[in-house]
Amino acid sequence: MRVGVHRLSMANPGDVSELRKLIDDKVIDPAEVVASIGKTEGNGGANDFTRALATRAVADLLAAELGITREEAGARAALAWSGGCEGVLSPHMTVFTRTGASGEGGSTGGLAISVQRTRHFLPEEVGRTGEVAAVAAAVTRALGELRVAADEVHYVQVKGPLLTPAGIADAAARGKEVVTTDPNRSKAYARGATALGVAVALGEVAPEQVTEDVIAADMNLYSAVANTSAGGELTDCEVIVFANSPASASPYRIGHGILRDVADVGGVREALRDAGLSFDTDPGEEQRARIAAVFAKAEAPAGGMLRGHRTTMLSDADIGYERHARAALGGVITSVTGDPRIFVSGGTEHQCPPGQAPIAAIVRMG
């Protein structure tokens, strides 16, 4: 298996011109695109429609190239977006291609990727143990396909359903109880359940520890490599597992670290070094050129207090705390990597210990 990593700039959320050019230039075979993870420039909130526009634009392009429908294109490739390019963060997408199966094409011990989907969930299942189990099973399938042990996994991106007003009404009509009747609050359960699914599959949490009452509640249960989001546009979970595998022939390696807070430059360096980059203070120009992608979560500090000092993140009625957090962390990461095309998203339930957040980096081998 050989994984291609293409970080592409976007002039607007509907701009797929760089992807189109790589396809036209035969650099990317559209049939080999398995996933894309990107940042769009909306506000990241409930009324951020830039993700929908970007999904539509990429799916339309792949559909036209492959002679299939937009829906079929969306089912072939996992398209994950996070809205909100605050501070220096630059709108972009990282497109992943995969050629061959595990073990084919030689071995570099490098980057391997597996995309899995769970079954569809009814509204009353969202944010509950059934979803945890289904995600865990999907991650386990990926480990098998990639021929890797849990400790070789460095990043698992999961996108799953949340509770919409329509879903809540549907459950009520059938006499079923949902985990919460507040659509916004359901995000925490939805992100939390899928993160716990990752944790269970990777042995970070024992299956018997996951009862209904711990989801979005006992934050001492967590995965250090999960990065999960929830959206109203899907009813199953898309699971993208990234690992280094002896069955991979890719020229990239992936690594990860933990961000103690949004100003923790140490966590950034940790992820880059874990991916194989060697440097003292900062990576040099040549080393920076080898950084192919960075994926992180940003979180407001507990009580808004960063290292003992008050921030305004949680009291600001004009700008949401996720926007503050992404802006700060994006500056910190760019100060190390030099490239602001970084995937930073919000919401860290069961992803690292409370107040902390995961970061992963993909680096071209030297």
Next chain:
Amino acid sequence: MRVGVHRLSMANPGDVSELRKLIDDKVIDPAEVVASIGKTEGNGGANDFTRALATRAVADLLAAELGITREEAGARAALAWSGGCEGVLSPHMTVFTRTGASGEGGSTGGLAISVQRTRHFLPEEVGRTGEVAAVAAAVTRALGELRVAADEVHYVQVKGPLLTPAGIADAAARGKEVVTTDPNRSKAYARGATALGVAVALGEVAPEQVTEDVIAADMNLYSAVANTSAGGELTDCEVIVFANSPASASPYRIGHGILRDVADVGGVREALRDAGLSFDTDPGEEQRARIAAVFAKAEAPAGGMLRGHRTTMLSDADIGYERHARAALGGVITSVTGDPRIFVSGGTEHQCPPGQAPIAAIVRMG
């Protein structure tokens, strides 16, 4: 002369409880307070009234302690505020006290401070060469008082008038022409003229280079240590000059650097080292504890392009570009210093070359 540096947290823009406690505890003699530079948590725009509230709170406290009026207190101490605590930036004020005159109390070669005021300006003088000359004269007076040469100056904070609708109308009524009839646009002229005044006094720009047409226009003329702002609440300029002086007995030193952009961590380290801190990658805990204050400007990159990549700063209709820039830079500086109580403000006309910005740091001697 001995300068005291007190960085104080604020629970809200009217909170002076930490200053009151230091006065009650006899740590600060209110009669020795010469200046305060702080960040408040408004939006930093025309409708940010947190600066006014903070000014009023500090002046009221000093007035009560000294038995004078609020207006007299405001005239005794230069009170400079910048609105906007984005990302991790923490609301605070740094209070400067001064004991004794230059040369009194021994010599450490450390931090010296001089506060000067210019004459009052008519609206038609704002942003023009007369203001440049007056600020230059004020800085020159400060050099004399501090017994320092220009290259020992590391930071000059200037706050001067801008053109308000009332001022524009007043000039029109007297048949005088103002530099611009757009109050918002006048900020650039006002900040630019005072920065050029600093540059002239410090020999960074020759006096004959400063003609009316270069102000806010020829950005290759600049000071590397000026940090200027403009507000509608005053008609003269407050000039605070910070230098290291053989005539100082302070236990602090000041240094400065240049930020190439808002993700330039190198400029942050440069300022800290210039102030006397020695460290490899990052300052350690003990060194961090010696950092008394950091002052910087944040600027959007030209065309919104940071290191060749598009940011959304200039196209975002929800969040102003200064807020994006401050949030990113605040994260970067905090990642080095560990303390988010940093003074970062916007607007860099004639303060460093285009796209770049000044940064200064005060460090307690080891």
Next chain:
Amino acid sequence: MRVGVHRLSMANPGDVSELRKLIDDKVIDPAEVVASIGKTEGNGGANDFTRALATRAVADLLAAELGITREEAGARAALAWSGGCEGVLSPHMTVFTRTGASGEGGSTGGLAISVQRTRHFLPEEVGRTGEVAAVAAAVTRALGELRVAADEVHYVQVKGPLLTPAGIADAAARGKEVVTTDPNRSKAYARGATALGVAVALGEVAPEQVTEDVIAADMNLYSAVANTSAGGELTDCEVIVFANSPASASPYRIGHGILRDVADVGGVREALRDAGLSFDTDPGEEQRARIAAVFAKAEAPAGGMLRGHRTTMLSDADIGYERHARAALGGVITSVTGDPRIFVSGGTEHQCPPGQAPIAAIVRMG
């Protein structure tokens, strides 16, 4: 008793120049100022400090005029502010003076005002039945002082405490349970409890109906004339009762109506007519000049659906729903009254039936 009503424009939240001029001109006797209700131009959220600035400015002026402290001035006059001047709403304050006691100075059957305060509440009492009872007692005292029956009351403005992080911590330290540990959520309990207090005193709700579990929950219990707010800066409740009284000699009358939604112009006309204005479609110029003040609440429609159509109020992550609602209602009221200096605030728990909101108007007698 004679009540004076002075609607004063403000150039900024600290501007009390119109009030100062009326005092200087002997139009207002500062010793007779009993209350002020105003709108300031912040965002109306947790980080809106324009209310604090305005309170300080008015209290400082009254203190200087009366030779008392700021705190004493704040205790003499009830100063209520709502942040958020969206759309056409104009920053202003309406100052109320009172001369003589009930029955003194003849009778017009016009406007009477009584300002009452409750005892101070511990955090664990906020939003609970004890607060309901205390507010009810305060309103009952006002009825007695004004010599009016409940149905002569047209508007009761209440400002009470909410739960701050500090208050929640204090209760926890003493082993006491608060109604909610979420400061934002506590607003609903705080506004709801005080509104129910008004309802009980006016006979709109029976005392035995008010149990802990109905507060901020059973919205079919309500007062049609309460307008309540909650803030972290006080621990008791300020209650301002407005009625028409045979014991009043004021040249004004007050009336009220109910707004079915934020576009309900019928409710606006209802309040004006109830206060004594006669007009067909719109009040004419002369009638408009007689409108002295308008006070209303604005509420997002249930589910964001206005008359069957979707609004974006509840899904907008950039602008809070209260701001949307105030902007729309401010336009509607101004289209009738012609003067945008209208008090419109948000949060209608137990103030009119769900989705509806109170509106009151004071009109000079013809």
Next chain:
Amino acid sequence: MRVGVHRLSMANPGDVSELRKLIDDKVIDPAEVVASIGKTEGNGGANDFTRALATRAVADLLAAELGITREEAGARAALAWSGGCEGVLSPHMTVFTRTGASGEGGSTGGLAISVQRTRHFLPEEVGRTGEVAAVAAAVTRALGELRVAADEVHYVQVKGPLLTPAGIADAAARGKEVVTTDPNRSKAYARGATALGVAVALGEVAPEQVTEDVIAADMNLYSAVANTSAGGELTDCEVIVFANSPASASPYRIGHGILRDVADVGGVREALRDAGLSFDTDPGEEQRARIAAVFAKAEAPAGGMLRGHRTTMLSDADIGYERHARAALGGVITSVTGDPRIFVSGGTEHQCPPGQAPIAAIVRMG
């Protein structure tokens, strides 16, 4: 000619389900769709991508139904969108169908519509007299096609190009000067030039009055029925002319009025009555049901002063003035019509006298 008017709600900017249903139900023949004018729920600024998403969704649906490409569908039907659903404004689109040519199908003297396109413009032509002339010629062609005189025209919607950074660079590369190098500022020229084109064609302004220097400058030259916008996505102008014509067999009539400011309810009533609705104070339920569509512009008052009172529209750094203005006007119009699906957009250069704005209404005949 028979014009169909279909006001359709949208659950999100990509939602065309109501249009699809009407096509499926044979209520709308997709081949007869000539134009759509709608409001989407973005911020209305440079980073509002909801218009692009809506355009794509409608064009994709028409393309699929007609078996043509998206681009061909966009060329067949003029699709005009304005971003920003503030206050009560409800996201929607009004779809116009046209059956038969002028004079066919009998005569009601009712609504007639003509869609015209100008030639494409080079960047250096945008906002200049050549564009004025081309728009005037397009409107004149429409008058001929509709067989109406100028005074029977009640509403002309024009969407034309603005200057993008790319266009400005292109002109510079060819040594051509553009009207302004500031993309945001170009909106005023672009909207102004197309509005003057309408004014010239309708005899409201004499052709010889339109010189380069009056565009976006002499606001006493205007059309009372133009409603123009500018976007970076097109290089020609789409012109949609609405009139009442003896050659029309439509069951609708159109009328217009002038809004003196955003709280001017009189202008709203004027437009409805001009379209044929008779009512005293407010239209009743039956009359309201006959209102098919309302189109208006919203403008901040000069200096932010509404009827002598200060608004915060022009000083608010959090919410743009167009958003304040639309929110207020949307409330006022809805208070009369009862349906918040109203088209309100911003930017009134040469559209009504300064500070005023056009409003048009389409009403089903009684």
